Amino acid sequence: MEDERKKDEEKMEQEDNTGNEKxxxxxxxxYDRFKEVNDERKELAxxxxxxxxxxxxxxxxxxxxxxxxxxxxxxxxNTSLTLTALQEGIREDALExxxxxxxxxxxxxxxEGVQGVEELVKDFKDKKSFLFKNSGTDKAGSEFKGNNxxxxxxxxxxxRLMGLK
Numbered sequence: 163m164e165d166e167r168k169k170d171e172e173k174m175e176q177e178d179n180t181g182n183e184k185x186x187x188x189x190x191x192x193y194d195r196f197k198e199v200n201d202e203r204k205e206l207a208x209x210x211x212x213x214x215x216x217x218x219x220x221x222x223x224x225x226x227x228x229x230x231x232x233x234x235x236x237x238x239x240n241t242s243l244t245l246t247a248l249q250e251g252i253r254e255d256a257l258e259x260x261x262x263x264x265x266x267x268x269x270x271x272x273x274e275g276v277q278g279v280e281e282l283v284k285d286f287k288d289k290k291s292f293l294f295k296n297s298g299t300d301k302a303g304s305e306f307k308g309n310n311x312x313x314x315x316x317x318x319x320x321x322r323l324m325g326l327k
Contacts (some may be wrong), residue, residue: 235271242276243269246283256293260286 240261247260264286270277287294 238271238276239266239269239279242279243283246279247286250283250287251295252287252293253295260290260293263290 243261243264243266244257247257248254252260264282268278268282
């Protein structure tokens, strides 16, 4: 065992000697080279800082762009719903209520335009028909025309009987 310890000690001494020799061979860095490398490092750090600032501005612009696209999408949906509802005969005084009640999540906007508006308005018309004009009837009581007992001939007869004519 003593032989092994001696061998290990000799190896460690050799390693120390080789390490010391390397330190002695090391030449110091010239100041010009040090300054050059240090200036490059500062320049790269400045460039990195500028790029990070640009990235933050880019993120800010992306957020603004997304917000504006969502607003434009909402306006497209509102315009399409309004136009389709008016074409289907919604009463003008009920248009605002229609826009509040309708479920806009069923409408999609893509490259082809606004999709699903017609079906949505027709379903709404079936469920809330009181918001729409009746087809061809605009006056109250007009659905009770009946057999038309009060024609102009009958009115003239009634006037004569009452002595008004």
